[in-house]
Amino acid sequence: MADVKKIATRESYGNALKELAPKYPNLVVLDADLAAATKTGIFKKAYPDRFFDCGIAEANMMGVAAGLAAAGMTVFASSFAMFAAGRAFEVVRNSIGYPGLPVKIGATHAGISVGEDGATHQCCEDIALMRTIPGMTVIVPSDDVEAKAAVAAAIEHDGPVYLRFGRLAVPVFNDPATYHFEIGKGITLRDGKDVTIVATGLMVNEAIVAAEQLAAEGIDARVINIHTIKPLDEELIVKAAAETGKIVTVEEHSIIGGLGSAVADVCAEKCPCLVKKIGVNDEFGQSGPAVDLLKLYGLSSENIVKTVKEVVGK
Amino acid sequence: MERAEKLNLQKIATRIRLGIIEGTFHAKSGHPGGSLSIADTLAYLYWKEMNIDPANPKMEGRDRLVLSKGHSAPALYAALAERGYFPVEELATLRHIGSRLQGHPNMNDTPGVEMSTGSLGQGISAACGMALAAKLKKEDSRVYTILGDGEIEEGQVWEAAMFAAHYKLDNLVAVIDNNNLQIDGPITEVMSSYPITDKFVAFGWNVIAIDAHDFDQIEAAFKAAREVKGKPTAIIQKSIKGKGVSFMENQVSWHGTAPNAEQYEQAKAELNAALAALD
Numbered sequence: 001m002a003d004v005k006k007i008a009t010r011e012s013y014g015n016a017l018k019e020l021a022p023k024y025p026n027l028v029v030l031d032a033d034l035a036a037a038t039k040t041g042i043f044k045k046a047y048p049d050r051f052f053d054c055g056i057a058e059a060n061m062m063g064v065a066a067g068l069a070a071a072g073m074t075v076f077a078s079s080f081a082m083f084a085a086g087r088a089f090e091v092v093r094n095s096i097g098y099p100g101l102p103v104k105i106g107a108t109h110a111g112i113s114v115g116e117d118g119a120t121h122q123c124c125e126d127i128a129l130m131r132t133i134p135g136m137t138v139i140v141p142s143d144d145v146e147a148k149a150a151v152a153a154a155i156e157h158d159g160p161v162y163l164r165f166g167r168l169a170v171p172v173f174n175d176p177a178t179y180h181f182e183i184g185k186g187i188t189l190r191d192g193k194d195v196t197i198v199a200t201g202l203m204v205n206e207a208i209v210a211a212e213q214l215a216a217e218g219i220d221a222r223v224i225n226i227h228t229i230k231p232l233d234e235e236l237i238v239k240a241a242a243e244t245g246k247i248v249t250v251e252e253h254s255i256i257g258g259l260g261s262a263v264a265d266v267c268a269e270k271c272p273c274l275v276k277k278i279g280v281n282d283e284f285g286q287s288g289p290a291v292d293l294l295k296l297y298g299l300s301s302e303n304i305v306k307t308v309k310e311v312v313g314k
Numbered sequence: 315m316e317r318a319e320k321l322n323l324q325k326i327a328t329r330i331r332l333g334i335i336e337g338t339f340h341a342k343s344g345h346p347g348g349s350l351s352i353a354d355t356l357a358y359l360y361w362k363e364m365n366i367d368p369a370n371p372k373m374e375g376r377d378r379l380v381l382s383k384g385h386s387a388p389a390l391y392a393a394l395a396e397r398g399y400f401p402v403e404e405l406a407t408l409r410h411i412g413s414r415l416q417g418h419p420n421m422n423d424t425p426g427v428e429m430s431t432g433s434l435g436q437g438i439s440a441a442c443g444m445a446l447a448a449k450l451k452k453e454d455s456r457v458y459t460i461l462g463d464g465e466i467e468e469g470q471v472w473e474a475a476m477f478a479a480h481y482k483l484d485n486l487v488a489v490i491d492n493n494n495l496q497i498d499g500p501i502t503e504v505m506s507s508y509p510i511t512d513k514f515v516a517f518g519w520n521v522i523a524i525d526a527h528d529f530d531q532i533e534a535a536f537k538a539a540r541e542v543k544g545k546p547t548a549i550i551q552k553s554i555k556g557k558g559v560s561f562m563e564n565q566v567s568w569h570g571t572a573p574n575a576e577q578y579e580q581a582k583a584e585l586n587a588a589l590a591a592l593d
Contacts, residue, residue, distance in 0.1 A: 028450065052446070052481070060439045060473030067380075067443020070421065070429060073450065075443075091436055091470070099421050099430040 005144075006169035009202075010108040012147035013165050014039025017076060017106075018046045020152060027155070030065055030077040032058045037167075038078040038108040058088040065103045066095040074155060075103050081110035081164060085126035096160050097133040104154045105130075105162045110140075111252035112280060112297055113168040113202065115290035122285035128257025130162040131230040137183060138230040140164040140251075140259075142204035145174035146227055149181035157183060166252075168290045170202045186233035192222035195312050196240035199250040200226045200259045203278075203299060207250055210304035217305075219312055229259055234266050241271040246311050248276045252299055255279040276311050278304060320529050321592055326396060327357040328589045331558045332582065333392025333405050339578040341388075341409035344417065347568040349389035351493045351526060351553035352460055356393040358532045359458060368398035371425045375453045378428040378444050382437025383462040383491065384418040385570070390427070391415050399426035435468025437461070438488060442478050445486040445546075456540075460489045464496030466507045472517065478546040479518030486546040487539045488519075491526065493555035495566045514548040526553030559584055 017040065021027055033056045035041035044051035054061035058079050065077040078084070084107040085092070096103045112122045130138045137157060141147035147165060154161040189204070190211050199207035204225045211221040222244055224236060241247060247267065249260035260277030267275050280297055294300055315323075330353040338344035360366065364377040381390045388408060395402045400414075407413035414423035418432025428444070431437040441459035448455045461471065478486055490510055498504045507513075514521045520542045524531040532551075539547035555569070556562030559581045573581055 050450075054477060055473075055480075057470075057473035057476065059435075059470040060442070060477055063436050063439020063470065063474065064443040064446065064477060067429070067440035067445075068447045069443070070440065071378075071444045071447030071451075073447050090433060091439070094430070094433040095436045095440055 004171045004173065006171055007144040008167055008169045009141050009144065009147040009165040010039045010167060012141070012144040013106050013108065013151060013163070014042030016148040016151035017043040020155060021047050021050065024074050024155060026072065027074040028052065028068060030054055030061050030075065032056055032061050032079040032083065034079055038080070038106065040078045040106070058083045059091045062088045062091040063095050066099070066101050069101040069103045076106050077103060078106040078108065080121060081107040081123035081126040082121055085129050085162065086123060089129055093133050097136055100135050100159055102158055103160050105160070106165065107162060108165040109167045110164045111166060112285040112293045113166055113252060113290040115167065115293060116287050118287035119284040124254040124280045124285070125257070126164060127229055127253045127259065128261070131262065135159055136230065137161045137228065138164070139183070139228050140201040141227055142201055142225055143170055143174050144172045145176045145179050146181060149179065150227065153181055153183050164201065166202055168202065171205050173205050173208065181227070184228045184231040184233055186236040187225040187227070188222065188236070189225055190221070190223040192220040193244055194220045195246045195248060195308055196222040196224060196244045197248050197250060197304060197308065198224045198226055198237065198240070198259065198263055200229060201252055203250040203252055206299070206301040207304060209301035210308065213301065213305050214308055219308060219314060221308060226259060229262055232262050232266060234270065237263055237266050238271045241267050241273045246274045248278060248304065248308055248311055250278045250304055253279050255281055274311060276307060278307055315530050315533050323357050323361060323529050325589060325592050326361055327353045328558065328585055328592065329396050330356060330389060330392040332585045333395060333402065334388040335559070335573060335578060335581045335585065337388040337391060337405045337408035337415070338572040340406040342572050343409060344388050344572055345385040345570045346388065346572065347495070347555040347562060347565070348383060348462060348491065348493060349386040350557045350559060350562065351555050352386055352389050352491050353557065354527050354529065354532060355460065355489055355551065356389055358529060358536065360393050360397045362533070363536050364458070365455065368426065371399060375455050377456045377458065380429040380437040380441040380444070380457070380459040381419055381431055382441070382459045383434065383465050384431030384437065387417065387419050390419060394424070394426040434462070434465040435470035438471055438474040441486060441488070442474050442483060445478070445483040446481060448485055456485045456487065458487050458489065460491060462496070463490055463492040463494065463501055463507055463510065464504070466490060466510065467505050475514065475517040475519065482544045483546045484543050487536065487549060488546065489549045489551055491553050492550055493553045495555045495569060497569050499566055510550050518545060520545045520547040521550060522547065523550045523552070526551035527557060558588065
């Protein structure tokens with residue numbers, strides 16, 4: 001993995017918007033004074049007449065997005081996850097979610113890998129918030145290939161979609177030649193019988209690395225990439241629960257209400273088994289280099305290996 | 315405005331008021347006060363101003379109304395029913411389980427409802443989006459939104475006001491229904507949104523102040539708004555909460571209270587008498 005290419009999924013998002021623009025003449029993009037950071041600036045530079053800055057006013061931006069969508073436009077609205085899902089939550093819920101308008105929310109800078117900006121900007125609650133809205137699709141891409149495929153799929157999806165992207169450049173591990181994205185369909189990246197590691201976003205790559213090390217130590221771990229938190233691929237989760245008996249979830253999000261909770265909900269009802277959640281515990285983040293923060297908060301292959309060993313009792 | 319036309323609009327507005335009473339009585343809840351204050355405005359919009367087709371509610375290039383003060387849904391429903399979007403008899407199902415006439419407007423259920431609203435301060439943002447879409451699609455359609463004078467205490471309203479002026483949405487008209495009362499009391503006591511005119515002027519809007527119950531002034535305002543280029547228009551309409559029902563007028567207690575059987579009969583008698591007087 002030494003020479004693997006690294007790209008932040010926010011970069012993938014901006015590139016995908018620009019690449020898809022010719023195919024969708026009604027596509028417009030909104031941002032709230034963060035275009036340079038969310039990378040919608042890539043689209044803005046190429047299509048300035050289809051980009052609308054809403055200023056530092058996320059609530060209005062989400063409402064404007066709803067109105068544009070109601071009038072037949074294809075709309076992406078972007079800000080940091082903290083403001084798109086957090087500050088504007090109730091507008092997303094009532095003006096986009098309730099009428100089921102097909103607004104695509106491109107939320108970047110999710111999780112603690114925001115880094116130096118610190119806790120005020122490190123949103124670890126957005127998956128939990130968004131997945132409680134009826135009809136909302138929640139997608140957390142793991143790398144560049146998946147992020148671009150997710151943007152394309154979101155446009156075609158007739159309903160609201162929340163797309164969660166990161167600031168940190170992450171390894172591109174999916175092969176664009178063979179990769180297939182389908183909303184709501186998890187991807188088994190590695191088969192295994194002792195335990196299943198269910199990961200999302202930038203933690204998928206860490207899960208793969210962990211599984212390789214576990215294999216060297218005699219533990220056969222299955223790895224599932226859940227890019228769509230909602231609707232969750234329940235069939236794949238239940239199958240893994242039945243076949244491996246133990247599940248470890250990994251996400252760069254609070255352990256309350258995110259991927260781990262979604263998986264635990266399904267297992268509790270359909271195939272009770274041990275579900276151990278790795279994520280940001282019930283605490284706020286802090287300033288620091290993203291890579292160091294991820295390690296500090298246990299979002300690393302090392303901690304996945306350690307946790308899996310505890311779970312399988314080895 | 316010619317006398318015959320004015321009489322006709324006054325009759326329509328009175329029938330809308332009857333519809334509001336009908337709906338809220340059968341719902342045993344709802345918001346008659348702020349509904350009654352916008353009946354004349356809705357009559358003018360749906361019968362004179364807007365390019366719409368009740369037989370084809372989704373007509374391409376139509377004008378749109380977003381009721382930002384969504385709690386005045388009884389007025390919107392009464393206007394839409396009277397205009398032919400759905401049967402007037404359906405007004406009695408307001409707020410009942412299974413009814414498409416939800417307590418606050420739902421764009422997916424009800425023909426003619428352009429946006430789901432009710433959480434205050436949000437409709438004006440959606441209206442901005444619709445006005446922008448019309449410009450992008452090079453349509454000459456117009457977008458109207460009605461807000462309460464209490465509603466504009468919401469910060470999002472001013473985010474939207476900034477947006478509309480910045481993008482020169484001259485196809486957008488925001489009506490501010492200034493009946494001076496919100497749930498907890500007079501807006502001057504609860505949280506004054508005054509001076510409303512100065513605020514919209516400062517935000518870069520064209521502002522027109524009118525009497526909400528004078529069709530000559532209503533017509534003049536909407537006509538003037540069409541002539542203004544490069545700016546959205548705010549029509550600040552001084553209205554009477556509960557207008558048309560004597561015991562409801564200017565009474566804050568009628569913001570969100572339904573009439574009982576006796577009050578229902580009295581309100582209907584007053585409005586039917588008003589209707590007869592217009593003949």
